[in-house]
Amino acid sequence: MLKYWLARVIVVVALAGVLEAFGQEATEMYIPIGESPGVSNKSSLLGTIEAVDPGKRTLTVSGPAGTRKFQITDRTAIWIDRSAQKQRSQTGTLADLRPGRKVEIKPDEGAGQAIAKWIKVQL
Amino acid sequence: MKFMLTFTLKPLVICALAAGLSVLSACKTPPPAPVDQVAKGREIFFNETFAGNGRTCGTCHPAENNFTVDAAFIATLPPNNPLFVAETNADLKRNFENPKLMRQFGLILENLDGFDDLENKFVMRGVPHMLAMRTSVNSNQGPRTGWSGDGAPGDGTLRSFATGAVIQHFTKTLNRVAGVDFRLPTAEELDALEAFTLSLGRQQDLALPLPLKGTVAKRGQEIFLDNRLGKCNLCHANAGATANFGGGNLGNANFNTGVANLPDQPAKLTGEKVPLDDGFGRPGNNTFNTPPLVEAANTGPFFHNNSIETIEGAVAFYNGDSFNKSPAGQVLAGSDPQKIGIKLDATQVVAVAAFLRVINAVESIRQSIEVLEAGAQKGFAAREEAKQSLRRAVIMTEDTIRVLEAGALHPQAVAHLQEAKELANKAARSFFERHSLIKQAIERQRNARAQLVDGF
Numbered sequence: 001m002l003k004y005w006l007a008r009v010i011v012v013v014a015l016a017g018v019l020e021a022f023g024q025e026a027t028e029m030y031i032p033i034g035e036s037p038g039v040s041n042k043s044s045l046l047g048t049i050e051a052v053d054p055g056k057r058t059l060t061v062s063g064p065a066g067t068r069k070f071q072i073t074d075r076t077a078i079w080i081d082r083s084a085q086k087q088r089s090q091t092g093t094l095a096d097l098r099p100g101r102k103v104e105i106k107p108d109e110g111a112g113q114a115i116a117k118w119i120k121v122q123l
Numbered sequence: 124m125k126f127m128l129t130f131t132l133k134p135l136v137i138c139a140l141a142a143g144l145s146v147l148s149a150c151k152t153p154p155p156a157p158v159d160q161v162a163k164g165r166e167i168f169f170n171e172t173f174a175g176n177g178r179t180c181g182t183c184h185p186a187e188n189n190f191t192v193d194a195a196f197i198a199t200l201p202p203n204n205p206l207f208v209a210e211t212n213a214d215l216k217r218n219f220e221n222p223k224l225m226r227q228f229g230l231i232l233e234n235l236d237g238f239d240d241l242e243n244k245f246v247m248r249g250v251p252h253m254l255a256m257r258t259s260v261n262s263n264q265g266p267r268t269g270w271s272g273d274g275a276p277g278d279g280t281l282r283s284f285a286t287g288a289v290i291q292h293f294t295k296t297l298n299r300v301a302g303v304d305f306r307l308p309t310a311e312e313l314d315a316l317e318a319f320t321l322s323l324g325r326q327q328d329l330a331l332p333l334p335l336k337g338t339v340a341k342r343g344q345e346i347f348l349d350n351r352l353g354k355c356n357l358c359h360a361n362a363g364a365t366a367n368f369g370g371g372n373l374g375n376a377n378f379n380t381g382v383a384n385l386p387d388q389p390a391k392l393t394g395e396k397v398p399l400d401d402g403f404g405r406p407g408n409n410t411f412n413t414p415p416l417v418e419a420a421n422t423g424p425f426f427h428n429n430s431i432e433t434i435e436g437a438v439a440f441y442n443g444d445s446f447n448k449s450p451a452g453q454v455l456a457g458s459d460p461q462k463i464g465i466k467l468d469a470t471q472v473v474a475v476a477a478f479l480r481v482i483n484a485v486e487s488i489r490q491s492i493e494v495l496e497a498g499a500q501k502g503f504a505a506r507e508e509a510k511q512s513l514r515r516a517v518i519m520t521e522d523t524i525r526v527l528e529a530g531a532l533h534p535q536a537v538a539h540l541q542e543a544k545e546l547a548n549k550a551a552r553s554f555f556e557r558h559s560l561i562k563q564a565i566e567r568q569r570n571a572r573a574q575l576v577d578g579f
Contacts, residue, residue, distance in 0.1 A: 023279040024269075025405055026237050027287040030299045031276060037286050037313055038278030088298040091239060 023106075025118065029079040029089050033104040033120045044106045049121075052097050059097055059116065061105060070105055070116040072097075077118040084122065096121055155326070156318030164319025167312055175293030175305035176212060177205035180285065180316070183231065183250045183292065187518050189422050190253040190323065193229040193429075214296040218242060224390050224397075228429050233291060235271070236405050241297065246400035247390055249429035251414065252422040254324030256281065259364035259415045262374040270427035271402040272377050272412040282317040325417060325486060328363040331356070334577035335481060337533060343478030346471050353475055354455055354465055355416075355441075362482055364415040377403050377410035381449025382426045385440070389430060400427060420476075420483035420526045433529075435476040441465040442472065473530075480530045481575050487523040488540075488572045489579075491516045492565055495547065499561040506557075513551035516564070520544040523571075536574035543567035 023039070034040045047063025057072040072078075078092040097103070101121050108117035156164075169181040182205050184190040192206070200206060209220035218241035224230040230247040237244060248270050260266045260281050268274040268284045276290075277283035285308050294304040301307050308316065331348060335341040346353035347362070350369075358378065360367035366376045383400060390397045401407025411427050419425070425437035446452045447464035456464040467475070498512035524540050527533050543564045550560035572579055 023283075024235065024273050024276045024287055026235050026276075027290040028276040029238070030290045030301060031286065031307065032301050035301070035307060036277045037283035037308075037310070038280055040277075043278070083301050086300055086303050088300055091237075 025077055028118065029077070029091070029120075032083040033081050033102060033122050036104070036106075039106055040104065043109070044104050046102075046104050049097055049099050049101050049103055051099060052094070054094055057094065059103075059105070059119070061103060069114065070107070070119075071114055072116055072119070073108075073111075075108075076116045079118065079120050081120045081122045092119075092121060096123075156321065160315050160318040161322045162319075164315035164317070164322075167308075167316055168319050171312070172205075173289045173293050173305050173308060175289065176208045176215065176295050178208065178293050179205070180288065182206050184253050186515070189418070189522065191229075191250045191422050193424060194227055197226055197229060212295070215294075218245070218297065219294075221247065221395060223393065224395055227393065228390050229424065230390055230429055231292070235273075236401075236407070238297075238299070243396075243398065245398060247397050248400065248427050249424060252418055253320055254418045254422070255326075255363070255415050256323065257321045257326050258328050259375055259413075262376065267375045267377070267412050270411055271400075271404075271407065272375070272410075273403050280317075281320060282313045285313055285316050324490070325415075328361045328365070329417060329482065331361045333482065333485070335478070336575060336577060337477065337481060339474050340477040340481040340532065340575075343471075343474035343476065343481075346467065346475050347478055351459070353467065353471070355475065357455075358413055358451075359416045362416040362479070364413045366413070376413055377408075378413065378451040379409045379449055380411070380441075380451045381445040381447075382411065382428065382430060382440070383409065384445040384449065385430050385443075386445075388428060389432075390428060397428075402427075416479055417482050417486050420480045421487065421522050433476075434479055435473060435530075438467070438475045438479070439472045442467055477530050477532055480526050480532055483526050484523045484533075484536070485572060485575055485579065487519055487526070488568050488575075491519045491523070491543070492568050494519065495561050495565050495568070498550070499558055499565075509557065510551045513547050513561070516547045517544055517551070520547065520568070533571075533574050536571040539567045539571035539574065543571065 028036065034046055036044065040046065045061060045063050045068060047061040049059060050062045050067060051060040052058070059070045059072060061068055061070065072094060078094070078096060080090045080092040080096055082089055097119065101123070103122070104120045106117045107113045108115040169179055169186070172179055183192055185192065185196070188196040197206065203211065206225070207222065209215045210222050220232045221230065224247055229249055231250055232245050233248055234241065234245050251270060260268060266280045268279070268281055273279065274287065275281065275284040276287040289305050289307060290299055296304050298304055332344050335344055347355040350357060357368055358366050358376065360372055364375050366373045379402070388397075401409050403410045419437070420434045423432060423434060423437070425431045425434070426440070431437050431440060440446055442465060447456065452464040456462050494512050494516045498509045498516065501509035501512070520540050520543055524537055524544070527537050546560050546564035546567060550557045550564060553560055
């Protein structure tokens with residue numbers, strides 16, 4: 001019986017963090033800033049870009065809860081939210097992240113709260 | 124005992140580590156929602172277009188076809204049905220749907236890996252039914268929605284699913300601008316839709332084995348539950364959608380079962396472009412979600428790409444090379460003393476399918492009785508609602524008859540069901556005898572069930 005439970009523990013430990021939450025990114029890019037169901041105002045940060053460091057690939061954002069710095073990785077999705085202009089959302093780049101712009105950032109729960117999973121930036 | 128330990132250990136460990144299997148624990152399911160919330164959700168589900176192209180949730184998940192669509196059902200729809208918006212809306216003519224594959228195989232186009240290359244980046248998937256979701260969505264890593272378990276945006280929950288569906292399927296143009304091409308569901312609408320969705324079908328798993336009466340179905344159940352022969356119950360515990368490797372229910376899981384490697388897939392035989400569907404994630408890991416099996420027999424075609432039309436064919440899939448050479452098949456083989464994944468003979472395939480047909484019929488009869496009883500409770504003022512309930516009961520009963528007849532199973536039960544259908548039809552038309560006719564219809568349903576299983 002010990003062997004059995006040991007195996008279960010091994011499996012759980014081995015799989016921990018393998019899969020993140022199952023939020024689908026494809027349609028997420030078309031959801032305007034602040035409207036992502038179950039995410040906006042819960043696990044994401046809405047705020048204004050304070051600073052961008054392209055070299056270190058970091059983004060500093062100030063929001064209602066203060067200022068936070070996020071790491072941008074190769075896996076971080078950046079989307080340009082143009083819904084306010086009634087135009088199609090687009091895939092963006094680090095260059096689209098400029099101080100003063102409104103953003104919503106979803107931390108990568110699997111990788112850590114300081115790593116951005118996706119960023120929506122409003123034009 | 125030692126053998127049993129080894130047997131339960133190996134699949135558990137190897138599945139998890141080698142097959143990309145997600146080992147999960149069942150989560151707590153929210154309690155049933157208030158009836159008015161369910162009613163509100165039903166209204167939204169079937170009537171709300173979200174200011175889009177005319178589709179509702181019910182367009183692809185019609186109640187009269189078990190909340191899914193197949194080619195036979197699609198063939199009954201008029202040309203102006205919003206399912207066919209790609210044929211009628213010039214803005215959606217290209218890269219929104221493939222009408223040929225939709226009409227021939229019930230396939231829907233989805234851009235799960237992004238919308239940046241619409242010509243080439245898409246998948247063609249069947250429409251999953253929405254029954255018994257209360258039993259099939261949860262895992263301890265989050266709810267699993269859609270064929271690959273990652274169908275919902277936002278927090279990935281069932282509640283958020285409708286938001287993604289509106290963006291993918293309801294848009295007026297391929298720009299997909301919220302507030303222009305559609306409106307997004309409100310928080311209240313999402314709550315109601317979730318409540319309605321969770322109210323559909325079974326609210327709990329079966330407890331197998333059932334005391335089945337049919338010789339073949341009974342043998343099918345034995346094979347299904349035999350972890351050294353059918354091995355079905357490992358990933359479809361109690362014919363549901365959760366895994367159980369011997370140490371309790373682990374919740375819903377994703378597997379790579381090699382469906383994508385099937386030769387001669389119907390959609391591909393047409394010559395139409397059908398890109399590889401890589402399943403969960405972006406890029407995908409080729410795993411797909413485990414659907415519940417109680418509802419299978421009347422919700423085909425089967426698998427994410429609708430590649431197999433019959434339940435017998437779906438069972439036989441697990442005999443083939445595509446499954447047995449897949450990661451999931453290899454895991455089963457690795458844990459088998461004879462190094463066999465799944466190998467059933469034709470009689471055994473038919474027996475397992477017969478079992479699945481019979482448990483589907485038992486569940487459909489349960490639902491029919493529930494609907495008939497609801498119809499009986501309606502007073503004179505609610506006679507239109509009563510008629511609707513009776514019509515639903517008729518459709519469900521016709522479905523049950525088809526499921527049993529297609530497997531040449533339980534002709535006596537079919538005869539009772541035919542009578543039940545006629546009685547429900549009469550009750551729908553009757554002014555004075557409605558209650559008596561409904562009572563008789565329920566009695567016939569119970570007679571039919573008594574042919575299939577003891578003690579229900």
